[in-house]
Amino acid sequence: MTPQAKAELLWERSEIERVMLNFGRALDRGDWGLYRNCLSDRIKVDFERLTGFPEIDIDADAWTLFAELALSP
Numbered sequence: 001m002t003p004q005a006k007a008e009l010l011w012e013r014s015e016i017e018r019v020m021l022n023f024g025r026a027l028d029r030g031d032w033g034l035y036r037n038c039l040s041d042r043i044k045v046d047f048e049r050l051t052g053f054p055e056i057d058i059d060a061d062a063w064t065l066f067a068e069l070a071l072s073p
Helices: 003-029 032-037 060-071
Strands: 042-045 056-059
Touching: 003 032, 032 060, 042 060, 056 060
Parallel strands: none
Antiparallel strands: 042 056
């Protein structure tokens, strides 16, 4: 692996870690703007094992609103 490829791999890994940390931080703080920034514009949500309903494709803004309503005190 070239030094350039290693640097790119490390950069990509750090960006993934940043998103994962921000996602958890957003949920902990109820920071719904930060939560939304962790998502792409369309996401797939799969709670079939929990609810029995199949995976859905949903707009991330709508999902963020749902999360806010469901998880806020």
